Amino acid sequence: MNGLFRQSWIFVGLKLELQGNVHQGIRVGNKEILLQCDEAGKPRAFLNVCSHRHARLCEPGTHRGFVRCPYHSWVYDKTGVPLSVPQRQAFPQVVAEPEKFRLHEFACDAAGEFIFVRLSEDGPSLREYLGSQYAFLGRASEGMDTVLDEFREDVGANWKVVIENALEGYHVPSVHSGTFMEVDGMSREKEAPRFFFDDTRHSHLEHEANADWVARFKRMESRIGRWPWRFEHYTHHHIFPNLTVTSFMGYSFHVQRFDPTAAETTTVHSRTLGVKFEGSTEAGKKMMEHIHADGHAFTRKVFAEDGGICAKVQAGVRHATKLAVLGEGIEDRVRHFHRAYVAAQPIEGQE
Incomplete structure (x- = not known):
């Protein structure tokens, strides 16, 4: 079952639920995912694991505010990059190249309001995967x-x-x-x-x-x-x-x-x-x-x-x-x- 869910595009949520400074914790197959939209409104899906000491970043459900690790309060921006690290002098490598410590990201795309995630690195685009349903979801999303x-x-x-x-x-x-x-x-x-x-x-x-x-x-x-x-x-x-x-x-x-x-x-x-x-x-x-x-x-x-x-x-x-x-x-x-x-x-x- 996990293999099937890994290679498919899985519906995970709606863009209208992620307006503003909001993120969600969800589960897809055997993976825990953190879902949010970046500043351009594009949905992004990350592994729900802190880059520091691997704590779960958020519980299942909807949360407001920036993504903040409950363990040591590392804060991540909307692209999964560490934005704030307490006692930053102790982490010169993170301060110098924060992009290297970006959260692990999965393929994520939307058809209208409908957001999908693909766990596998390779596979068809969402439009190819959905076929005729891509247009249906776009039309259903109107209004x-x-x-x-x-x-x-x-x-x-x-x-x-x-x-x-x-x-x-x-x-x-x-x-x-x-x-x-x-x-x-x-x-x-x-x-x-x-x-x-x-x-x-x-x-x-x-x-x-x-x-x-x-x-x-x-x-x-x-x-x-x-x-x-x-x-x-x-x-x-x-x-x-x-x-x-x-x-x-x-x-x-x-x-x-x-x-x-x-x-x-x-x-x-x-x-x-x-x-x-x-x-x-x-x-x-x-x-x-x-x-x-x-x-x-x-x-x-x-x-x-x-x-x-x-x-x-x-x-x-x-x-x-x-x-x-x-x-x-x-x-x-x-x-x-x-x-x-x-x-x-x-x-x-x-x-």
Whole structure:
């Protein structure tokens, strides 16, 4: 698993979360990473280890102020170079050539607001890796301005089980009969959503919105205003290996990262991101607040349902003696994920 995560571009955060003098501590595979943007706004990713005596520089999460080592108070600038060293006369080599003591840096780039890190020194550029998803993330980022809702939850299942569950709707009638089947706003006139496999690693689907929902938003437009990218469907994008981005009509985006924490445990980091509305009235803002609040409650209920069934799948996987059987059409995105996973396995000796 660490080899796979080392060679892939892994989603780690959002540029809008790193505005000002802010840095984050995160984990990618088996590496602890320090993430921040430099003065030009470019995201930078460093090993979260002090160049002095190797203390961890920051704990997981978001921190304000310069990066300061908790052990001896070495301070680093936004490019990872020591900026301030107490009793500097004792470290003439650091004072003379501070760049030589820059934090170890990893490849880091962004598609719109979405920041990715690649642990391997060699590999494709982010644009090459993302393929058609690069343009999607850039377009989705237009007007994106705030985190409306956020949570982290553990799921008692291997990360691949959790991803597979997100890639098929076959389970929806059984698992989500009281959520998706009742209020999801999807059209029921077509038998299935449309699947897209434009890239060897990634996939996405589009499911036409219910005409009543489209009409509802058109009626509200004079009050709620317009948002940057409006479309009349639900879309679900999987960006290999462990990122999903979903949206209904583009008025917000739901971003989930699936972090393996053990063989049978996955931590899901979920964010709902809002976009800017133009021409909205005070009444319209209140309407959208209500819509978003309903959406947050809906998301958490669906997540609980998915977490429960994934734990049951993991319990069964422990005792399975035969290969799983995938349905034609309805589970094609799971099949696509399996192929991408196999193709991404590192060649022995090249991790």
